[in-house]
Amino acid sequence: MSTEISTTAQHADQGTGDAAQTGSSRARRDRKTDIEARAGGSTAPVRARRARATLLIGGLAAALVLVTVVSAGRGQLEISPGEVTGSVMHRLDSGLEWLLTRVGITVDLPLDIGSLPSHAQGENTLWLVRFPRVVLAILVGAALATAGALMQGIFGNPLAEPALIGVSPGAAVGASLVFVTGASFLGEWTAPAAAFTTGLFATLLVYALSRSGGRTEVVTLMLTGVAVTAVAFALVAFNTFVANPEAREQIVFWQLGSLNGARWPAVNAVLPFVCVGLVVAVVLARSLDLLSLGDKAARHLGVNVERLRIVAIVVVAMLVGSGVAFAGVIGFVGLVVPHLMRMVAGPGHRVLLPASALGGAVLLVGADLVARTAIQYADLPLGMLTALVGGPFFFWLLRRTRSRAGGWA
Amino acid sequence: MSRLLAPRRRRMPSRIGPGEAVAAVRGAGVVLGGAQILHDVSLDVRTSEVLALVGPNGAGKSTLLSVLTGDIRPEKGTAELCGRATHEWSAAESAMRRAVLLQQVNLSFPFTVVEVVAMGRAPWAGTERENDDEAAIAEAMAVADVGAFAERRFNTLSGGERARVALARVLAQRTQLVLLDEPTAALDLHHQEMVLAVARQRAAAGDAVVVVLHDLNLAAGYADRVAVLSRGALASVGSASEVLTSELLSDVYTHDVEVLKHPRGAAPIILPRR
Structure with a gap:
């Protein structure tokens, strides 16, 4: 390779007198950089980076397990982490044994280790109240953070956020409309379904309006998002204005965000959207x-x-829409994580993308733990907490990246 | 949605024999924002050849290059790549056939130099040529002389270093057609010569290289053929000694240009009269 370059270089420099010397020194340097690129330049740091990525993903997964166990145990009825683990292991054991019996294998798996909750209501508290709430926090956190990473990727801008393309403002329109009209054609699912639908609709509207000549310009897309968001907020304001006091309260609290009252059906409704969203996001990774x-x-x-882009x-829209449908507006997770x-x-x-999903889950489980335990007998709004912590943290990030050479980290 | 996500079969490129046309424009006319940027341009791009596009600012060099890349579809006339209309190839198929170095090289996230060069291998993901990835990346980095800062973040590099990293990415793509838009603009003298030596070497290996240049001496010294563009039309095409004459250049650039014979018989020396 390098000799070929030097010969062509010589050919081109023909007649300048010192061509031979230039050629040979260039060849030597090329060979040196070639060796550098092969030995020091590419393999060792690549391995180091891979190790770091594995460590990060592993660490986040471990942190998620830890915060989940702790969060499930905390509350008005305290359950020790050991008892939480024991309860999960017992259910896992009997569940697996049941599955194996169905396929004709009867075994006694040695998974039922640890002790069950000592309190009489322990099992019920864990499985009917705490776990659905924690699992929903995991799903919503993963969805919001992944959506944020995706948005930043497709806009090529580290400041992009799902709110920019109108998902959460659009969702707020649907939810507030349901609260105002008292519509209940889908029972308790009416508000989440309406929020999801209008969120998706707002996003597609932003996309359709900003498209021209088969292409979308990023700046046009963002500005269209601002316009659609403004209209959405106006509609929410109108709904708040005409609502009766009870509905008004619902609208306001929905916009503050909360995982209060999360049950397994909500988890089941969100799960498929989040799973599909995460898989597609990872498929898009290289293109991003x-x-x-x-x-x-x-x-x-x-x-x-x-x-x-589409x-x-x-x-x-799917990730954020399904997340906010049940949890309301929760800001800053998509930006900071x-x-x-x-x-x-x-x-x-x-x-x-996978690191953001895990990080978002850890953050939201932790934030929800604080939201429901910081003040006794009070469930603080989750969206308020994430914004309260996320805002100053984001500011610190900005200062930090600005002070370092090269900008965005 | 299902149509959007369904994988389509990509047609793999086959090598085109030496001296044959890998890309061509015929009677191409382009209007942008109401202004006629290109007018009736016909040009063949052949393998084993370095083709230089020269001309004053606004002559249509970059637009012609965009027609060749498929970014702009001419209103009049046709553009071809590997025997088919340029727009008939999918983005992935085009990327296996031609690599493009743009004038502006930006990066929105701080990837390292190695990562940026490795992006050039993306078109071959999932094909058997994926096995060449490591070799292609190492070779491109050596040729573009960027091995010394392989692990630096792209956005901490100087303009000239960034330009060479971008060149390495284009070389790592290993396509038979390479289109370079002013690759020497940010470079020092040594690296300018290096880039064009690389272009020559690619041509010697049977590839086709199109390079937009402002330095007429570089064009004279390295190009097999030079195409002079003037006000959106092709003023002349041919070997450097045929095309780069005092009369033509003085007319095209509206400035007196002298073309001198090199004392030791190398390419002619082109100087503006001062």
Whole structure:
């Protein structure tokens, strides 16, 4: 390779007199950089980065298990972490044994370790109240943080947030409308279903309005998002104005965000959306990396930019829509978590997306734990807490990245 | 949605023999924002050849390059890539056939140099040529002389270093057609010569290289053919000695240009009269 360069270089420099010397020194340098690139330049740091990514994902998974066990045990009825684990293991044991019996294998699995909750209501508290709430927190946190990472990726802007394309304002319109009209054609599912539908509709509206000539410009998309958000807030304001006091209270509290009253049916409703969303997000990861070169360069590398953008936007709407449908508006998770993960794991989306999902889950389970235990007999609004902590933290992030060379970390 | 997500079969490229056209525009006319940017341009891009596009600012060099890349579909005339209309190839299929170095090189997230170069391998993911990834990346980094800062973050590099990283990414793509839009603009003298030596070497290996240049001496020294654009039309195409004449250049650039014979027989020296 390097000798070929030097010969062509010589050929081109022909007649300048010192061609032979230039050629040979260039060849030597090329060979040296070649060796550097092979030995020091690529393999060792790549391995180090992979180890770091594994460590991050593993650490977050462990933290999630820990915070889940702690959160499930805390509350008016205290259950020790050992008893929480014991209860889960007993259910796992009997569940697996039941499954194996169904396929014709009868065994006694040695999984029923640990002790069950000592309190008479312990099992019921755990399985009817705490676990559905914790699992919903995991799902909503993962959905919001992944949606944030996706948005930042497709907009090529670390400040992008799901709210920018109108998902949560749109969802608020649907929810407030249900509260005002008292509609109940889907029973207790009416408000979540309406929120999800209008959230998705608002997003598609933003996308359709900002498209022209088969292409979408990022700035146009953001500004259209601002316009649609303004109209959505006006509609919510109108609904709040005409609502009776009870409905008004519902609207206000929905916008503050809470996981209060979460039950298994809600978990079952959110689960498929979040799973599909997370899988598609990971499939898009490599294309999102390429998109950071800009639309044009990404297209030159084979990315169908328009298709990538619409798939990602629909996924974001699905993730955020299903999240806010049951939990209300919870801000800053989508903005702060991906930032934090990028600082540790670098900007590659193949690690960033799963790390954000785990990080978002940890954050929201923790925040919900604080929300329901910080003040006795009071359930603080979750959205208020995340914004209260997220705002100053984000400011600190901004200062920190600005003070370092090269900008965004 | 199902149509959007369904994987389509990609047609793999086959190598085109030396001296044959890998891309072509015929009678291409482009209007942007009401202004006629290109007018009736016909040009073949052949393998084993470095083709330089030169001309004054606003002559349509970058637009012609965009027609060749498929970014702009000409209103009049046709653009072809590997025997088919450029727009008939999917983005992924085009990416296996031509690599593009843009004038502006930006990155919205702080990837490292190695990661950026590795992005050039994306078109081959899932094909058997994926096995060449490591070799292609290492070779491209060596050729573009970026091995020394392989682990630095792209956004901490100087303009010239960024340009070379972008070049390495384009080289790592290993396509038979390489389109370079002003690759020497941010580079020092040594690296300017290096980039064009790389272009020559790719041509010697049977690839086709199109390079937009402002430095006429670089065009004269390295290009097999030079295309001079003037006010959206092709003023002349041919070897450097045929095309780069005092009369033509003085007319195109509306500035007196001298073309001198090199004392030791190398490419002609082109100087504006001062």
